[in-house]
Amino acid sequence: EAGVAQSPRYKIIEKRQSVAFWCNPISGHATLYWYQQILGQGPKLLIQFQNNGVVDDSQLPKDRFSAERLKGVDSTLKIQPAKLEDSAVYLCASSLDSEIYEQYFGPGTRLTVT
C-alpha cells in the first residue's frame, strides 16, 4: 500500500513570496490533515479535511495560509505572502476517518524562508 505522498521535499523562498505544497493521501482515507512542525517542536495541526469539507481550521493563519482538497483526494496548502517565521516542515497526514483511527504521515516539505 502506497503511503502519503508530498511534494516538493524542500523549498527555499524569500519572504513575501508565495509557495504551494501538494499532498496525496493514502487511497481510501477520508480524512486529511496539514501540520506545521517548527524545529524542536511537535507538529501543530493547521487544518483538517473530511472528504472535501473543512472540519477544523482554527489554527490556520487565514490571512496568509489557504488550503483546499478538491474532489476529496489530493490537497494543496498555500502560503502567500511568506514570512520568516513560516520556516518549518509541513506535514500531511491521512486517516481512514476522523474518529479513532491513527494518522499516517507523509515525509513532509521543509520550507526555508530567507
Add this chain to the structure above:
Amino acid sequence: AQKVTQAQTEISVVEKEDVTLDCVYETRDTTYYLFWYKQPPSGELVFLIRRNSFDEQNEISGRYSWNFQKSTSSFNFTITASQVVDSAVYFCALRGFTGANSKLTFGKGITLSVRP
C-alpha cells in the same frame, strides 16, 4: 486545553542498553487516546502505538513496551536492548473527544541517540 509534556529533550545511550522515554499528559476528557510516534532523520512520523483511556494494560511489541498509568497521567515507552536504528525523535501525543481536544496534541519530542 489538553497538554502533553515530554520533560526529557535528549537521551544518549550505548547500543543494547534499555531506555525509557517519559510522557505525562493533561486532559479533562474522560475518554481519550494516547499515541507514540517515531520520527527518523528522513522526517516521516511513524505510528507506533495507540491506547485508549479505558485500557490500562501494559503492552509489549518485540523490544518495545508501553506503561500506561492513569493515576499518574503517564504513558511511558521503553525500548529494550536498544539498537542504532532506534535513533530518532519520539513523540507522545494525545487526542480527546470534546471540542478543541479532538485534535491530536503532540509533545515536544525526545531525541534518542543510540551509539554503537
